Amino acid sequence: MQEWSRLLPVQFAAWDQDRRHPQGDLLVAYGFVRVPPPSAAAGSARYEFRISARAAVALWDFGFLYSRCGRGAVCLDRQEAAALYCPEAGLPDGAWTREAVLRRASRTAPAPLYLTKRAIEWISRYEAWRLAQFGFEHRPPTQVSALQSSPRGVSADASARTL
Secondary structure: OHHHHHHHHHHHHHHHHHHOOOOOOHHHHHOOEEEOOOOHHHOOOEEEEEOOOOEEEEEOOOEEEEEEOOOEEEEEEOOOOEEEEEOOOOOOOOOOOHHHHHOOOOOOOEOOHHHHHHHHHHHHHHHHHHHHHHOOOOOOHHHHHHHHOOOOOOOOOOOOOOO
16 A cells, blocks of 8 residues: 555546546546536535446545445545545535545544555556557656556556446
């Protein structure tokens, strides 16, 4: 996990670049649904992706959440570069700020390895799709080298979008 804690800020910066890609929002192209907050002052837009009837991910400027029915969720917090366990599964309706999402997190129970591993695998699959579709253009060289040196690397298997 120490390696992923180091790479997490790089991944968030990469997603920021993907949102502003010259060919359009790559998160939306992948299948995310962008859900804006109720008002401009309410916080960050949420990107939602339903993996299956039992699993989903959400992405904000401040964090990433992988949720699995019956298992809870893991929140990868951009600010702390840490995995936090959320006992309640599902995408948090009405959560537009970091504080609102982190209120769901347990400060006493560590994030289960199963959920953390699934979150990292899902991110790897997204990156594989992005690489196959768009290459590393429009990402700074430091992001490219950091993502390529990740523990699992970036696979070219872009077809695997589900877990």
